[in-house]
Amino acid sequence: MRAFPLSRREFIKLLGGGIVIFFTPGDPWAMLQEAQRRGFDRGYPKDFNAYLRIAPDGKVSCFTGKTELGQGVQTSLAQILAEELDVSMESVDTIMGDTALCPWDMGTFGSRTIKYFGPALRQAAAEARAVLVELASEHLKIPVERLATRDGFVFDKKSPEVKVSYGDLAKGKIIERHLDPKPPVKPRTDYTISGQPFGRKDAVLKVTGKAEYAGDIRLPGMLYARILRPPAHGAKLKTIDLREAEKMAGVRIVRDGDLIAVLHSTPDVADVALSKIRAEFDGPTEIVNDETIYEHLVKVGPAGEVVEEKGDLEEGKKLSTKLFEETYFTPYVAHAPLEPHTAVAKIEGDRATVWASTQRPFGAQEEVAQALGLPLANVRVITPYVGGGFGGKNRNRQAVEAARLARLAGAPVQVAWSREEEFFYDTFQPAAVVKIISGLDGSNRLVLWDYVVFFGGERTSQPFYSIPHYRILSRGGWTRAAEGAHPFEVGAWRAPGSNTNTFARESHMDIMAARIGMDPVEFRLINLTDERMKRVLLAAAKKFGWSPAKAPSGRGFGVSCVNYLGTYVVTMAEVEADKKSGVVGVKRVVCAQDMGQVINPDGARSQMEGCITMGLGYCLSEEIHFKGGDIRDRNFDTYEIPRFSWLPKIETVLIDNPDFPAQGGGEPPIVNMGAVVANAVFDAIGVRLLRLPLTPARVLEALRKEKSTLANSWLAPRLS
Amino acid sequence: MIGVRKMNDNIDFKINGKPVSLSVDTDRMLLWVLRTELGLTGAKYGCGEGFCGTCTVLVDDEPVRSCQYPVKNVRGKDVLTIEGLASNGELHPLQKAFIKSNAMQCGFCTSGMILEAYSLLKKKARPTRPEIITALDDHLCRCSSYHRILQAVEAAAQEITQGGKR
């Protein structure tokens, strides 16, 4: 073997030519300043050095502002980089969510990682590879055309033993050579790593207890904080008596305005001290509760905006031979990741370092900088492994609390929320109402779709059925809603807005199909012109073994379709609904998904299974109970989430669509779960529930009402 | 010494096979003593009230919810945490099976799941699927890796019985 390592002299020559510059990644503060100087600032950087660094031993560091919440992006991003750069998976180490080391990123949400960051990373790797080939060509004195790359080496195609390693070419330095125009990325047909199932890079750490989460960070002198909380949102502190707590040995109490915390060197003793604080609060007057909220939302909904429209609603009405009008309701739903919000903060002079369980490290950096009055470059946020997010860790209140307390205490402070705090400060999926008026013509084609969503947000509200006259109106979104709409904070929940919109749309589709006596799959097919959706629907039907029948057929079969940001999903389910107890059990779920090109099929399937099971929760049991700002569900005893015994038989189908760009996969399959089960319940026992979750009490109530009126009286909260 | 709220007490027990001797308030919950005094952070806080199982450790091979389990109860006993499951650098078949089946996402529930399954397999080498579900049903996984966890436990049971290990 003849490898050609660069001599020191040659390397210096490259340096002299400005090809590589020295830069030690030892000092992260220098990196942070350097990153800003080089414009690796807000927005995906153009310079490929922001995404990767090749060490002398050939190890490649991949930098991403994304965080590993469990969705497996640490692995799939490594695959993209390894593929495009031509290195082995083992040589790639992914560094995530460190604001000093990683390129800026808006956050890890909305199934955006593979779709948006993926191409940026791929392009960076393609350019780095091309630059390495140029450097090798100069070093080996072999024309670029004769060189190829494999497994971290550039070699001569004519005599492959003539080669030089990436590590020797880059030596861990920033490479100051760029190509314009940018080199093309690899054709998909050349892939050997992308598209292959790879085990998780974090698996060994996670099965041995070594994976570090924010709460596992230990710093010398670190104190654990427990913070005094109001009993309800909006309650104001009236009186406080700290004497008993202060008596406890080793306890410190710090206060900055509303922020009052006890600190101790162990978390449980801090907890005991907190319980000794006597505090009285002024309770706010209750305005809404979990029953009256829907009426309230419809009342306070802003005029809103048209999301999409086509044709003319009046015209649609004229063409309609049958009209259908219905209202749908979805409650506040908690994120409830098993790891509550946690952060550790350390302040040294005018610099702050914060380890946070977050989906938005760069957002946390801004929030902390603002709270402490520090420039951005003086705040470094590091994201260890995150114990689940689902949208809840887009907000970083705990990071700001830790930073403020660390400054007050003059010592590093850990803030780890209790489960009660996690429920209290969660930014719930907002309660929402959807009103739909639709019309069919004589041949059962949709000709009218008048859709209004209150506070659900617009995502997946756009119809993919072929409808000549429609209008989608969104009155109040899912982000921090208008003052006075919600009694507490709301925010993005896994697939924001979509669980509401798809529950409404797909329930409504089935209501129409049932009333005209048509099989729900057939009804969808005659109203679809989108070939991609048809293909997914047929694939699901085939796998499920769907045979046409009008509902209720007694079989307990349901179907639901969605186009979630470009990922097409069709879900079919079989349920058992017990007329005596009202309990709904989901026996089998088939889910077909077209997410374009699939980077990691095993990872994609695992995400699909997770979405389906998690979705059973918002469908069957999850609902926040509250009186005004007082959240009544504060732990997993009353707030029930899915568990092993709920598990249906799950079958997933990945539709092969490699020429379509990769779409997100962390959220789409959850979106169908409300409608698919509600539709299956109707098919099983003939009652239609318009309100989630489908609790036994509601099923029984619906059965009772159906008996007493025989009409289409469906259980719903009263709306004036 | 740390955190005096009452008088500290001396307590001896074994942790992952090694004897330890601590001077702590023995009414404190095992979880916090493990995570702070002993630096073993594999057991997690998920709910603090016994509902989720992330804090599960084994005391004389029996799973306990360490968030609800006072330290005084481990006097003279053997405590096994996830950190002590691999022996001589070799992962336990359950750990290997979890890796192979991709039986985790965020990983926060993983150590509790593995230890509960470990205790189950000690009692019953080849449990049926319904038996596994019953044993693990009070362990929550918000990422809903349930499906793969079941596969992993079954694979490990097979591996252990066929390999004649443990």
Ligand code: FES
């Ligand atoms: S933390 Fe102990 S059971 Fe949840």
Ligand code: FES
């Ligand atoms: S893997 Fe996240 S809670 Fe189980």
